[in-house]
Amino acid sequence: MKHHLLYLLDCYENNNENFDKEIKKEIANLTKLETSVNTGVSSLDYIISSKRETFQERNIQFICNHYNGDIIFDKLDSYIIFGNLIDNAIENCSANPSKKIIIDLNQDNEYVYIKIKNTINYPVLKYNPQLISKKGTAEHGIGLSSVKSTLKKYKSEISFSEDKYWFTVLIVIDKYEYIH
DSSP: OHHHHHHHHHHHHTTOTTHHHHHHHHHHHHHHOOOOOOOSOHHHHHHHHHTHHHHHHTTOEEEEOOOOSOOOSOHHHHHHHHHHHHHHHHHHHTTSSSOEEEEEEEEOSSEEEEEEEEEOSSOHHHHOTTOOOOSOSTTSSOHHHHHHHHHHTTTEEEEEEEOSSEEEEEEEEEHHHHHO
16 A cells, blocks of 8 residues: 555656546555455454455464454554554564464453564564664664554553563553543
8 A cells, every 4th residue: 555655646746647547546446455354443454454465475374353342543543553563563473484463452441452463583572672673774663653653642552572482562542541
């Protein structure tokens, strides 16, 4: 989707005479995107579906439960949060022989819990406690900071943990704090 948006931005900035036509074409392409999952969160369904080829190519087992509650993020924020965290999980589990990503969405009366786990080969937090991108270009490494700044709007907490085999991101959203 990033590439589609960059293309549209290029058309817009260069005053492409077919800009309206190109927008309609790209929207039509997006609506053709077949969602292969039903998590209960439509934006998450589209993100997972768009990553289906990547999961298959990299032989990643993906598991996500069905969530019957409300996610309080607006659509764009959902794409920022879930998209970046799933991209990070894909990147970080790809070298592991047992490639798995698990998303668990739950809630109780006070909180919404979003847990994203991926298999790891080495202790990520031990060697990179600040989770700074090692990709080496200015374009990379802003995903996690985008997630953190987006989550601030929802008065939520994000934490990172790991054990021998799993890296875990936990987001906790206080329903009461956000509403008031």
